[in-house]
Amino acid sequence: MIDLNKNTYAEMETPKAQEFNHPYSPYDIQVQFMQSLYNCLDESKIAIFESPTGTVSLHHGKSLSLICGSLTWLRHHKRKFFLDAVQDTTCDDDEPEWMVEFAKREASRAITQKREELELRLAGIKQEEERQRAAIENPEGQRKRQKLSLANEDAEDDDQFVLDDYESESDEPRSSLKGSTTSSGLSSSTLELLARLKGPGPNIRLEEDEDCGVKILYSSRTHSQLMQFANELRRVTMPSSIPESLRKGLREEKELGERIKHLSLGSRKNLCINPGVSALGNPTVINERCLELQQPNTAAHLRCPFLPSKEDELKSTSFRDHALASVKDIEDLGKLGKKMGICPYYASRPVVNHSEIITLPYPLLLQRSAREALGLSIKDHVIIIDEAHNLMDAISNIHSVTVTLSQLRTSIFQLTTYARKFKTRLKGKNRSYVAQVIRLVSSIADHLQSILSSEQPTEGSVLPSDLMIGKGIDQINPYKLCRYLQQSKLARKVDGYVDYSQRTADAQPKPKTTVPVLFHVQSFLLPLMNLSSEGRLFYTKISGDIQLSYMLLDPTNHFREIVEDARAVILAGGTMSPMSDYMDHLFSYVPKDRLNTFSYGHVIPSENLTAHNLARGVFNSEFDFTYGGRDCEKMILDLGQTISQLCRAIPDGVVAFFPSYDYLSRVLSLWKRTIACENKQTLYELIEKEKPILYESKEMEITTDDFLSHYAHIIEKGRGALLLSVVGGKLSEGINFSDKLGRGVLIVGLPFPNVRSPVWQAKIDFIEQKAYQNELSGSEDTRRSSAKAAGRDFYENACMRAVNQCIGRAIRHRHDYAAIVLIDKRYGRSNIQEKLPGWIKQSLEKESALLPAAATLDGLSRFFRNKK
Incomplete structure (x- = not known):
């Protein structure tokens, strides 16, 4: 039993x-x-x-x-x-x-x-x-493959692009659309x-x-x-x-x-096996094409098999x-x-x-x-x-979305063309709502054009009310219009008609591989008309165009x-x-x-990691890479001399992370044109005597994998290498610099976001307002002080989270060992050190910020001699 x-x-x-x-x-x-x-x-x-x-x-x-x-x-x-x-x-x-x-x-x-x-x-x-x-690799399935079309080319006319009737007292669509929920x-x-x-x-x-x-x-x-x-x-x-x-x-x-x-x-982009759809590339286009091939008005032989x-x-x-x-x-x-x-x-x-x-x-x-x-x-x-x-x-x-002025103008043209074509066939609420969409998009475009034409800064914040000042905008019910856009298929109908017109006019139509512009605009209009207190609007001027972004500030x-x-x-x-x-x-x-x-x-055993805060260079320049002081040429040159000595003390691969691509470019430019020794070598050439230099750029001509393979190949030759990278760049996350690839990680400065940018000002203001509202006790001054502290803490956390990701690239397994060098006097502050991971804090050399560079270099040399 x-x-x-x-x-x-x-x-x-x-x-x-x-x-x-x-x-x-x-x-x-x-x-x-x-x-x-x-x-x-x-x-x-x-x-x-x-x-x-x-x-x-x-x-x-x-x-x-x-x-x-x-x-x-x-x-x-x-x-x-x-x-x-x-x-x-x-x-x-x-x-x-x-x-x-x-x-x-x-x-x-x-x-x-x-x-x-x-x-x-x-x-x-x-x-x-x-x-x-081996058979799993066979691309031939059991089902007979059929030639797939981009759309239903058997249609004899354009009736398929007419909007379904949308007219009721409650502004809800009739028949099959009625009762559909959009909460999902x-x-x-x-x-x-x-x-x-x-x-x-x-x-x-x-x-x-x-x-x-x-x-x-x-x-x-x-x-x-x-x-x-x-x-x-x-x-x-x-x-x-x-x-x-x-x-x-x-x-x-x-x-x-x-x-x-x-x-x-x-997603469909990852799993679609229909060659005519998967080749479109863009996820939104693939999704829409997949749904199109399953529509009732699509001929049977054209549907996805x-x-x-x-x-x-x-x-x-x-x-x-x-x-x-x-x-x-x-x-x-x-x-x-x-x-x-x-x-x-x-x-x-x-x-x-x-x-x-x-x-x-x-x-x-x-x-x-x-x-x-x-x-x-x-x-x-x-x-x-x-x-x-x-x-x-x-x-x-x-949950953030962006649209450009050029996209808005294109959508206005497409909507207007559609409205004129089907003017006699747009009934009831459809005609009214299409006109409302045109007015709303035109109002947004007009405001962006005014910013673009003005001498306003290249980026700034936008109030929702500024976008909705066109004629008749105040009469638009945003909730009803939002529901209409979701339920009416307007974007799909307009895009289908535009695509149909182009194929009719063009003897050799090109397959569409980009997101239909009206889908893009609609994805922006939906949050715009249902703005939450957690979101803000921003503009950015970009090479003859202007970009409008809705950004979620609170997740x-x-x-x-x-x-x-x-x-x-x-x-x-x-x-x-x-x-x-x-x-x-x-x-x-x-x-x-x-x-x-x-x-x-x-x-790893504690003796396999050493961490140092380097506050001064080998020529005794104070390392202060704050926004106001980081362009000091004397300090940048001392940084180069110090990194040269660090490359001598640290074997194999050394990875240095800089705050931004622009700052790395500025540093390299100065190193390459400054004579550093009597034989007229530049500072860049002096560093290269210790280790060959590779550096990351925004537009690298080779893939990240090829770049890292080249870096590893150089290290295997025996001289090691110095890799100059960027915090938040291609190499700061998901890359394992284990063993010889990363015996040393150097963090140059603290990569604080630009606090003067409208986006970061909005983020900090939001955090401060939230903290102020949550602080229910204490005086007004106490509440304001707590709010300011919350904003400052959030700002510092964003910086240190990025730093910690870079630090974590080095030590990857039990027998690995490496040195971490934090190059900035601010790393000596207790509030900054408290935001480091525990395993780094326990290996940080006490009072290292007060020591001269020579003492740190001696300590690093001893550390690596003991590893041989």
Whole structure:
């Protein structure tokens, strides 16, 4: 007999080090990380994890710690769910005990057998894949390829571009449009399409399509980072979620394995296998073309042939099983779709229900409209966001939008042409709303033109009221017009007509690869007409044109929905310091007992890292790279002499980060024209005597990978190299300068943003106003002082977050070693040092800011001599 109460729930306790199923032998720090992560998931916490840990090899330990900690918790959680399901098996009250036990045994057997059947089927598929791996590269699918057109060229006239009737007392569209909701952010046409696809389209019902419970949604910035995560996931094997005591009783000696079920989600741009659509390149254009090819008025032979349908249910089931049989990244799914002749973008949706861990890039997680388009719920699931140091900026960027005067003028021309063409066929509200859109866009364009023609600064802020001063603008109801733009398909109809007219007039039409201008303008009008208190408008003059930007200043409310719906939210990164911004500006509303922060040290021994603050150069110039003092030629020349000596003391590769491209260019220009020694060598040539110099520029002619390969090749020749880079540039994030590539990291100055810029003035003003309103106690002077301190702290945090990212490029694994040199007297301030990661602070040489450069150079020489 199986005793379901004995030893089974004991398996749910927090696992010990050896029970996290780590593929290597984890360090103590990694075990602490996994245990803390497990507890946070179990207690439904919001947590921030900072961990620069690596393994003996170059594999980044943070990813494996996230995988092992979260999946161990998930399997334990599923075991508890399994036990509860068995325990809930009911019998009549008067049934004997053996009958109750028998019923529970049968419930256990039924669930276990279903799991076994799925696992055996997936195991067979994996074996098949391994035998036929070469075939997965075959671009020919099972479905007959058909020539795809850019639009429905069989249309005999332009009736297809006439707007549907839009006239009712409530200003809502009639018939199928009525009742459509726009709260999701999806256009009515997309909602209509998804509704239709529930029938013959991709939202088909598959066997065993029940949801498997709590999932882990893992998100990072780019698909390349997610592909690296998938590689790490392949290293991990997890025990079955069926409790071991039940497996022994039900299956005798036969072991029931359970593979990790992973799905990588992507956009149409990443997954489209229709060559006529994917070749368009631009994500917005691809999305619109995909929807166009599925419209009812599109001829059958012109529709996308890869869309899943009920007739393809077996193929969809096969795609699902292949997707789950082994850990596949986004490229693998695309190849699988091509091989099977089925759209992986739509075919992936049913796979969500069977997945344990789903990976997706930031935009697909952070936008509600994107999640709904994928049919992805976050309710009661676990959210893990990696590389989260840039999360707040990512949220702001996703919800910010820009438009230019030239785009506005083009859209006015297109709208006017459309309105004249269909003047007699535009009925009811359509005519009124099209006229309103033209007036609104014209008013915005007129104001931008006035700024462009004036002597106003090259950038500045704009008040919404300034954009809406044209004739009749005050009579526009912004909410109704916003709803009209979302529901009427105006942008698509106008763009379709423009495209149709061009193809009719041009014997050899060119495929469209840019975002249709009216879609772009509409994406700007929507936030403009529904401005939130967290957003601001700015202009920038750019080479004969002017750009208008709506910028989201506060990401709190846009992330709040995720925080409140998810079971737990984990932000992780190698360098998350300083953390106060997340606490104050992202999670300010979260109860303190639900919010935790964890900062772990590095796995390297303390003697493998040395950090110094260099406040003076070898010629005793004070290093003060403030905005007002950084152009001092004497200091720049002393910087060159000092870096030359640093290159002598530090072996192999040295990477120096400068505050901006413009400042690096200024420094290089001075070094190249200043004679530094008696043999008439320039300072640049003097530095090159120590190490060959490479430097980053805004417009490099080669790719970043080629540039880094060249840098590594030079170092391998034996003389090392000096790489001059920029904070926030191409090489400051996501690049591993491990071992010889980065024995030294130099940070020149503090890369504070330009506080005089209108954008940063607006950001700081917003933070100060928010802090002032939240400070409910104290005098007026106290509240103002607290507000100023909050703005200053936010400004410093932005700078130090960028610095910390650059510092984290060097030490990448257990046996690595390096020197960090912070070149600016301000790094000696306690408020700046407090914003460094803990593992840097503990290695920072005490009072190094007070020492002469010679003492620092001697210390660095000793450090590297001891490493030989």
